[in-house]
Amino acid sequence: MYVSDLALDDFRSFHELVLALEPGPTAFIGPNGQGKTNLVEAIAYLSTLSSHRAGTDAALVRRAAPGNAQPAGAVIRAKVLHGERPSVLELELIAGRANRARLNRANARPRDLLGILRTVVFAPEDLALVREQPSVRRRFLDDLAVTLRPTLAGVRAEHDKILAQRASLLKSARAARASTASMLSTLEVWDAQLAAAAARLIAARIDVVQRLRPWVADCYSRVSEGRTHARIAYRASLLAHEGAEDPDPADEAAILAAEASLHDVPATAARLEAAMGDLHAREIDRGANLVGAHRDELELFLDVLPAKGFASHGEQWSLALALRLASYEMLRHDVDAYAGDGEPVLILDDVFASLDDVRRRALAGIAAGAGQVLLTAAVDDDVPAALAGARFHVTRTESGSQVQP
Numbered sequence: 092m093y094v095s096d097l098a099l100d101d102f103r104s105f106h107e108l109v110l111a112l113e114p115g116p117t118a119f120i121g122p123n124g125q126g127k128t129n130l131v132e133a134i135a136y137l138s139t140l141s142s143h144r145a146g147t148d149a150a151l152v153r154r155a156a157p158g159n160a161q162p163a164g165a166v167i168r169a170k171v172l173h174g175e176r177p178s179v180l181e182l183e184l185i186a187g188r189a190n191r192a193r194l195n196r197a198n199a200r201p202r203d204l205l206g207i208l209r210t211v212v213f214a215p216e217d218l219a220l221v222r223e224q225p226s227v228r229r230r231f232l233d234d235l236a237v238t239l240r241p242t243l244a245g246v247r248a249e250h251d252k253i254l255a256q257r258a259s260l261l262k263s264a265r266a267a268r269a270s271t272a273s274m275l276s277t278l279e280v281w282d283a284q285l286a287a288a289a290a291r292l293i294a295a296r297i298d299v300v301q302r303l304r305p306w307v308a309d310c311y312s313r314v315s316e317g318r319t320h321a322r323i324a325y326r327a328s329l330l331a332h333e334g335a336e337d338p339d340p341a342d343e344a345a346i347l348a349a350e351a352s353l354h355d356v357p358a359t360a361a362r363l364e365a366a367m368g369d370l371h372a373r374e375i376d377r378g379a380n381l382v383g384a385h386r387d388e389l390e391l392f393l394d395v396l397p398a399k400g401f402a403s404h405g406e407q408w409s410l411a412l413a414l415r416l417a418s419y420e421m422l423r424h425d426v427d428a429y430a431g432d433g434e435p436v437l438i439l440d441d442v443f444a445s446l447d448d449v450r451r452r453a454l455a456g457i458a459a460g461a462g463q464v465l466l467t468a469a470v471d472d473d474v475p476a477a478l479a480g481a482r483f484h485v486t487r488t489e490s491g492s493q494v495q496p
């Protein structure tokens with residue numbers, strides 16, 4: 092698949108943009124702060140309904156200079172070609188209100204856009220995948236799970252809502268310093284609902300981990316010249332609660348067995364509900380949800396050492412890159428995994444200047460075979476020769492960012 096047309100109204104630094112794009116590599120070149128990332132962020136937003144860097148949608152609407160009228164909202168419109176079949180996706184972001192969507196010019200829910208345009212973004216922020224807290228890696232898995240099966244977006248939203256409501260009940264029980272019978276029976280209702288949603292999310296994440304695993308090892312060896320074996324494993328808080336020991340990172344059979352024990356959604360839901368029942372007193376004491384999908388972790392290992400705390404800066408880069416490239420390869424090759432068609436659009440945001448020669452070559456080699464690659468760079472020389480293709484220059488003027496060949 093590829094994006095053949097992009098139009099932006101009042102998105103970030105763009106006032107108006109209309110741009111035709113081709114398959115293969117396209118580079119957006121310009122000095123800092125001109126709007127290159129804003130442009131690729133808009134495309135990625137249409138595919139995931141979230142940004143790789145913005146915390147809130149409000150930041151995505153153009154802020155006009157003082158004294159000028161502030162736009163009410165931003166619009167992102169793109170035509171996506173899958174084989175011969177075009178889809179026209181449109182998303183309107185209105186400050187302070189729910190987003191509105193159109194699909195092929197008919198009103199739709201924003202969620203209906205998920206799965207039509209698939210993107211994989213690699214950006215400097217991805218170092219966080221290795222370095223930061225587990226929530227970053229859970230989000231990585233959940234985003235991929237939704238890309239594979241867009242209906243999972245509803246399960247994820249439902250899970251997060253129930254989780255927040257159960258947390259607030261636990262906080263009020265803690266504040267009341269007494270757990271009344273009625274509070275406990277309300278808690279049990281939430282237990283069942285949270286367990287059902289969490290079990291579906293966990294099964295979907297494990298499916299992603301298992302599809303991704305061989306690609307992570309393969310991509311890591313390509314970007315690091317094969318010296319080290321990269322491994323991933325899903326560590327479930329449920330198994331820890333049940334007293335299971337973490338498998339040895341080198342024992343793939345034990346890791347697979349631990350993951351397989353969570354594949355059966357109704358059985359996992361029942362086990363989660365039982366675990367929550369065991370933990371009621373502690374949960375009320377702490378005022379927090381203590382077991383479930385929100386406490387799980389995607390563990391990353393280089394050989395048998397956890398990447399976090401042990402990997403060097405260069406190894407962290409390699410692993411972050413391998414995780415994104417593995418996502419790309421998984422989506423590209425594992426076509427039976429989803430009903431959609433076409434390989435994802437690969438977005439490489441400002442990454443070549445930060446990579447050493449080995450990693451640049453590995454990334455450029457994989458990207459050169461991609462259907463559509465959109466990359467940003469400060470200067471022409473940052474674009475590897477293997478990715479020579481269309482080039483646009485991005486500049487910022489009084490009337491917003493401009494894109495010119």
Ligand SMILES: Nc1ncnc2c1ncn2[C@@H]1O[C@H](COP(=O)(O)OP(=O)(O)OP(=O)(O)O)[C@@H](O)[C@H]1O
Pocket residue numbers: 102103104121122123124125126127128129130149150151152153154155441467469485
């Ligand atoms: N909502 C917004 N309204 C107006 N301008 C914005 C908005 N959000 C971001 N910007 C501006 O966009 C610019 C950043 O654009 P962008 O991140 O695309 O830069 P870039 O060209 O990728 O640069 P770099 O090479 O430094 O990453 C900043 O000047 C920022 O002030």
